[in-house]
Amino acid sequence: MSKVSAMAHLEAMEQMRAVPLTVFRHRRLSIKPLVIVPLTMAGEAGAPLAAMAGTARTAPKLLVVDQPRNRDQRFAFAADLGRIVMDYINSHRLHRRDVTSRGDGPTSRYSDAPQILVPNPGGIKVLADLGRMCRFRKTDGDYPVQPVVPLLGMWLTFLAESAEQAGTSMLLPVTGMLGEHWATGQSVMEDQNLASIMGWIAPADGVSVEQAIADAENPAVCPPAGPATSPEFDKTYLAPAVKRFDDARALGDPTAITAAETDLRELIGEQIKPTWRLMWSAISLLRAVPEAPRTAARFERDLASFTAYSDYQDEGALPQRKRDAAIGAARRLSRLERAQADFEADMAFDDSLVLADLRSVGEAFAGTVTAAETDRVVTTAKNRRVPRPRITVTTDDPVRLAPGVILISPSMPNNHKALIISSAPDEESTQITVEITGGMGRGVVPQKGTVPSLGQRIAYLPDPGWRPTPVFPEPDSIPWTHSSLADEDPDTDTDAAEGWGDAD
Amino acid sequence: MKAAVDERLDGLRGSAPRLTYSARSLAALENNPRCTLRAVLDASGSDKAAIAAHAGFPTPFGQSPFAIARGNAFEALVKANGCAELIRVLRETLKLTLPEVAYQDLNDVGGNASPEVRCTRTRQLLVNTALGKFPGTLYDHPMLRLQVGGHTVFLEPDLVAFRIEDRFHVVEIKSFPIIDDQADPAQVKAATTQASAYVIALRAMLAEAGIGPDAVSDTIVLVAPKDFTNSPTAAFVDARKQVATLTRQLTRIERIGDLVSLLPEELTFDLAVDEAGKAQRPAEELAAALDQVPALYRPDCLSHCEMAFFCRSRARACASLDVLGPTVREQLGGIDTATMALGLARGELTADVDQAEMAAALRHAARLRAEVLGQPGGAGAAA
Numbered sequence: 001m002s003k004v005s006a007m008a009h010l011e012a013m014e015q016m017r018a019v020p021l022t023v024f025r026h027r028r029l030s031i032k033p034l035v036i037v038p039l040t041m042a043g044e045a046g047a048p049l050a051a052m053a054g055t056a057r058t059a060p061k062l063l064v065v066d067q068p069r070n071r072d073q074r075f076a077f078a079a080d081l082g083r084i085v086m087d088y089i090n091s092h093r094l095h096r097r098d099v100t101s102r103g104d105g106p107t108s109r110y111s112d113a114p115q116i117l118v119p120n121p122g123g124i125k126v127l128a129d130l131g132r133m134c135r136f137r138k139t140d141g142d143y144p145v146q147p148v149v150p151l152l153g154m155w156l157t158f159l160a161e162s163a164e165q166a167g168t169s170m171l172l173p174v175t176g177m178l179g180e181h182w183a184t185g186q187s188v189m190e191d192q193n194l195a196s197i198m199g200w201i202a203p204a205d206g207v208s209v210e211q212a213i214a215d216a217e218n219p220a221v222c223p224p225a226g227p228a229t230s231p232e233f234d235k236t237y238l239a240p241a242v243k244r245f246d247d248a249r250a251l252g253d254p255t256a257i258t259a260a261e262t263d264l265r266e267l268i269g270e271q272i273k274p275t276w277r278l279m280w281s282a283i284s285l286l287r288a289v290p291e292a293p294r295t296a297a298r299f300e301r302d303l304a305s306f307t308a309y310s311d312y313q314d315e316g317a318l319p320q321r322k323r324d325a326a327i328g329a330a331r332r333l334s335r336l337e338r339a340q341a342d343f344e345a346d347m348a349f350d351d352s353l354v355l356a357d358l359r360s361v362g363e364a365f366a367g368t369v370t371a372a373e374t375d376r377v378v379t380t381a382k383n384r385r386v387p388r389p390r391i392t393v394t395t396d397d398p399v400r401l402a403p404g405v406i407l408i409s410p411s412m413p414n415n416h417k418a419l420i421i422s423s424a425p426d427e428e429s430t431q432i433t434v435e436i437t438g439g440m441g442r443g444v445v446p447q448k449g450t451v452p453s454l455g456q457r458i459a460y461l462p463d464p465g466w467r468p469t470p471v472f473p474e475p476d477s478i479p480w481t482h483s484s485l486a487d488e489d490p491d492t493d494t495d496a497a498e499g500w501g502d503a504d
Numbered sequence: 505m506k507a508a509v510d511e512r513l514d515g516l517r518g519s520a521p522r523l524t525y526s527a528r529s530l531a532a533l534e535n536n537p538r539c540t541l542r543a544v545l546d547a548s549g550s551d552k553a554a555i556a557a558h559a560g561f562p563t564p565f566g567q568s569p570f571a572i573a574r575g576n577a578f579e580a581l582v583k584a585n586g587c588a589e590l591i592r593v594l595r596e597t598l599k600l601t602l603p604e605v606a607y608q609d610l611n612d613v614g615g616n617a618s619p620e621v622r623c624t625r626t627r628q629l630l631v632n633t634a635l636g637k638f639p640g641t642l643y644d645h646p647m648l649r650l651q652v653g654g655h656t657v658f659l660e661p662d663l664v665a666f667r668i669e670d671r672f673h674v675v676e677i678k679s680f681p682i683i684d685d686q687a688d689p690a691q692v693k694a695a696t697t698q699a700s701a702y703v704i705a706l707r708a709m710l711a712e713a714g715i716g717p718d719a720v721s722d723t724i725v726l727v728a729p730k731d732f733t734n735s736p737t738a739a740f741v742d743a744r745k746q747v748a749t750l751t752r753q754l755t756r757i758e759r760i761g762d763l764v765s766l767l768p769e770e771l772t773f774d775l776a777v778d779e780a781g782k783a784q785r786p787a788e789e790l791a792a793a794l795d796q797v798p799a800l801y802r803p804d805c806l807s808h809c810e811m812a813f814f815c816r817s818r819a820r821a822c823a824s825l826d827v828l829g830p831t832v833r834e835q836l837g838g839i840d841t842a843t844m845a846l847g848l849a850r851g852e853l854t855a856d857v858d859q860a861e862m863a864a865a866l867r868h869a870a871r872l873r874a875e876v877l878g879q880p881g882g883a884g885a886a887a
C-alpha cells in the first residue's frame with residue numbers, strides 16, 4: 001500500500017463505486033477453471049457440510065453431507081469431491097512439451113496446469129484442512145477409505161502450499177483476485193465478502209452500490225459465501241433439517257430418509273447457488289481485464305511445479321509431512337519472501353499503476369533524460385573495453401534509492417540493466433545519474449535503441465534479482481538445538497482411529 | 505464522588521436492567537480500548553445489541569447452534585469422570601507430574617448455587633490451598649469475583665484452576681482445534697485474553713488474604729481438540745502481555761467518571777420500554793444521543809462490538825478514513841477524512857503547516873495516478 005493506492009480507495013469512497021488499482025490482471029485465469037464453493041459446519045474443524053463444484057456456470061455438482069459429524073459420510077463426501085478434483089487435475093496431465101532443462105529437472109512439462117478458484121481465503125483454508133484430514137488416510141485397516149481420498153488429500157495439500165506463494169495461480173480466492181485489481185471504499189476485511197466486493201464493482205441492474213453492500217451483509221437476502229453458513233440459517237433451517245435426517249435414520253424409514261435428504265439438498269442448494277452465480281460473474285469481470293505480460297512467465301513456474309509434483313505422484317508419493325523441520329521451514333520462508341519480492345517487481349515492471357505506487361514512496365522513479373554520455377567506454381579488470389554509457393534522469397519523484405542499486409526499466413528492451421551512480425536533489429526535482437551496464441549487445445558500441453537518448457521519458461525500478469540466494473545448512477550439519485527427532489519420524493497416524501462418535 | 509458517577513451511569517442506561525461484565529465482555533476490552541462510546545455503554549451496563557437494533561442497525565452477532573453444541577460436548581468430554589481426560593493431557597501432553605489428584609467441584613455448595621455462596625466457598629478453599637492447609641489440585645467451576653468500575657462481577661464456568669508446584673494455573677477449554685500443534689492465532693488470542701480475566705480475578709481474591717500474585721501463574725493451559733478428532737490436547741500459552749493489558753483496561757474503567765463528566769447532563773440511552781416490552785423511544789432521538797459520545801470506529805469493530813454497524817454508518821457519513829482500515833489510514837497520517845485528503849491532493853484545500861508535507865505527497869500521488877490513467881491502456885512504459 002502506498003499513497004497512490006490509498007488515493008484509489010479515496011476515489012472509490014467518494015464516487016461510491018470501485019475504481020481500478022492496477023492496469024492489468026496479474027493472475028492467470030485459466031480458460032477452464034474448476035470453481036469450488038465449500039461450506040463447513042460451524043464449530044467443527046474439517047467438517048464439510050457441502051460443496052458446489054464444476055468447470056462451467058451451468059450444471060454444477062452439488063455435494064451435501066447429511067450429517068457432517070458422521071465420519072463415514074464425511075469421507076464419502078471427500079471421495080465424491082476427490083473424483084471431481086482428480087478428473088480435473090488428470091485432464092491437465094495429458095500433454096507434455098519439451099523444455100530446455102537447467103540442472104536435473106524434468107526435460108518436459110505439461111502444457112497446462114489446473115486452476116481451482118474458491119470464493120475467499122476461508123475457502124482455501126477449508127481445502128487445506130480437508131487435505132490434511134485426507135492425506136494420511138489408509139485404504140485398508142480399521143477405517144478404510146476409498147483410494148481417491150488420500151490422493152485428494154495430497155493434491156489439496158500441494159495446491160494449498162502453492163497458494164501461499166505469491167504470484168502462483170493454481171489455487172486462488174476470487175475476492176483476492178478482485179481486490180488486487182479494484183479498489184473499493186471499504187476495508188480489506190469487508191472486501192473478503194464476495195457479494196460485498198462485487199457490489200462495489202458491479203452491482204446488479206437497478207441496485208445502487210449502497211444497497212448492494214447492505215444486502216451483502218444481510219444473510220436473509222444474500223447467503224454468505226462461506227465457508228461457514230449464517231448462524232441464523234443454522235438455527236432456523238439447518239439444525240432442524242439435520243435432525244429430521246437423524247430421526248429418519250434412527251427409525252430406519254427409507255422414505256423418510258430420502259425425503260429428509262432431498263430437503264437438506266434443497267436447503268443447502270438455495271444457500272450456495274447465489275455464491276455460485278457470483279463466482280462466475282466475478283470470473284467474467286476478471287476475464288475482461290487484460291492479463292499482464294509477465295503472467296505467462298510466472299505460469300511457466302506453475303507448470304514446472306505442477307509437473308514435478310505430478311511426476312512425484314506417478315512414482316508413488318508419500319503424503320506431505322505434518323510440519324516442516326526447522327531448516328525446511330526456514331528454506332520455505334525464504335522462498336516465500338523471494339517469491340513475494342519477485343511478484344511485486346514483476347507487477348511494477350508490467351503495470352504503470354503499480355510502478356506509480358513504488359514511485360510515490362521513492363522506490364522507483366520516472367523522468368526525462370536531461371544529459372547523456374552515450375559513447376562512454378571503460379576498460380574492465382580483465383582488460384576488456386566495454387560500453388558504459390551514463391545518463392542523467394530528472395524526476396519529480398521523491399527518490400530514495402542509493403548509489404549502487406541495480407536497476408531495470410520497463411521503458412527499455414528486456415535485459416537492460418543500470419546502476420545508480422549519484423542522486424542530487426535540486427529544488428522540487430532530483431537528478432539521478434545512472435550507468436548502463438547491460439542489455440547493449442556484445443560490441444564496444446551499444447546496439448541501436450539500447451541506450452536512452454536525450455529527452456526520452458524513462459522509468460527505473462530496482463532489480464529484484466540482485467539478492468543472493470541464502471544458503472541453508474544440509475540436514476546433517478544442523479545444530480542439535482534446531483533439529484527435532486520428531487521431524488524425522490514417519491507419520492505416526494492416530495487420527496485414523498479417531499472417534500467421531502456422538503452422531504453415529 | 506463514586507456515587508455520583510454511578511448515578512450518572514444509571515442515568516445513561518435508563519430503565520433497562522443492568523448488564524454485568526462477563527469474562528467475554530472483559531476480554532473485548534482489549535479491542536479498541538480507547539473508544540469512549542463503548543466504554544460508557546459497557547460501564548453503564550447498557551444492552552448494546554438492543555440499543556444498536558433500536559437505532560436501526562442490528563448487528564448479526566449470533567452463534568450457530570452447532571458451534572454451541574460442539575463447545576458444550578467437548579467441555580463435557582474433557583471434564584467427565586472427575587476430569588479424567590484433562591488429567592491425562594496434563595500428564596501426557598504437558599508432561600506434568602501430578603502426584604495425587606484431588607478434584608473439587610465447586611458447582612454448588614450443598615445444593616446452593618448462588619454466586620455469593622459459591623464465591624465464598626471458592627475463596628475459602630483456594631486460600632486454604634494456597635496457604636498449604638488443604639491439599640487440592642483441581643477445581644472445577646470455581647466462582648471468582650472481580651470489582652470492575654466499582655461493581656461486582658462474578659466470573660465463572662469453563663474454568664478449571666489447577667495447582668502444581670504451589671501455583672494455580674488457569675485452564676481454558678476451547679473447541680477450536682489444534683492441528684499439528686498449531687491453532688488459529690486469533691482464536692488463541694481471544695481465549696488467552698479471556699483466561700487473563702480469570703488470572704486477574706484469582707489474584708485479586710488471593711490478595712485479599714494477603715497472598716502475593718506469584719501464587720497464580722500467568723501461563724495458562726489451553727485445552728482443545730487435537731487435529732480433527734474429539735480427543736483433547738493441551739498447550740501452554742504465555743498470557744503475561746494480556747494480563748498486563750487487561751489490568752490497564754480495568755484501571756481505565758475505574759476512571760470512567762472522567763469520561764462521563766464530559767457528557768451532557770441529561771444524556772441517556774434509555775429505550776423507553778413500555779409495559780408490553782416494546783421500545784418507545786424515537787430511533788432518531790436515540791441515535792442523536794449516541795452521537796453525543798465520541799466513538800472510534802475501525803473495521804475491526806465489525807468482529808467485536810454490537811455497535812459496529814451504527815458506528816460504521818456514522819464514519820461513512822462523514823467520509824472518515826476509518827472505514828478503510830489501518831493499511832490506508834497509515835498512509836494518510838494526520839488526515840481524518842477522504843474529503844480532506846482528496847481536497848489536499850487536488851489542491852482545492854490549502855494545507856496548514858502540519859499538513860504541508862503530506863499535502864505535497866498527496867498531490868504527487870494524485871498526479872501519478874492521473875498520469876497513468878490519462879494514458880489509454882496505461883501500458884508498460886510508465887514514463
Ligand code: SF4
Binds near residue numbers: 800802811
Ligand atoms: S463499534 Fe462503535 S462503540 Fe463499538 S468499539 Fe467500535 S467505535 Fe466503539
